[in-house]
Amino acid sequence: MKSVFLSGGAREQALSYLLEKGEEVIAVVTPRPSKSNPRFEGVVTTAVEHGIPVIPVERHNVAAELASLQFDLLISCGFPFMLGIDVLSLARYAINVHPTLLPKYRGLRSGPFVIINGETETGVTVHRMTEGMDDGDILAQARFPISPFDTTKSLYRKCKDLEPELLYGV
Helix, strand or coil: CEEEEECCCCCHHHHHHHHHCCCEEEEEEEECCECCECCCHHHHHHHHHCCCCEEEECHHHHHHHHCCCCCCEEEEECCCCCCCHHHHCCCCEEEEEECCCCCCCCCCCCCHHHHHCCCCEEEEEEEECCCCCCCCCEEEEEEEECCCCCCHHHHHHHHHHHHHHHHHHC
16 A cells, blocks of 8 residues: 655654555655754655655645645644645545544644643544544554653653554554
8 A cells, every 4th residue: 555654743753663564655745844843854864765755845735746646545643734635535545643642632732731631641543534633533542641750742752652553553
């Protein structure tokens, strides 16, 4: 199955894991790079090391950039742009990796709210993508406890460690 991997964050672990498992990733899509936003450099480096084309996009041209590609699966892992039906309809399947437990913590930058709200656990969710914000069917979740010493950064790291296997297992 041919996949396109969309990322706007440091998700090279997930990309590397998919490639190690033999998944056919035909393109990596990221927001247009800038010096002020270096957080997806690892994803770009991983793609280049594996000979995978990197397609930089802006919010308004994602569909146009992907329209000529032939792929089955769209994987969003830390991608910051909402995707409309024009993008989602290009693939047979479209999934998103979300760094909190859905359906409760939807949306961009929802991670800090698990600490603010005093949750005792959090985790990662893989779900089908729809035009709505993180509201597609849940395909898999992995949970872990929140310690009194956790910060938003430590939770983010723990989620990133869980993402590869959870994503691959879907």
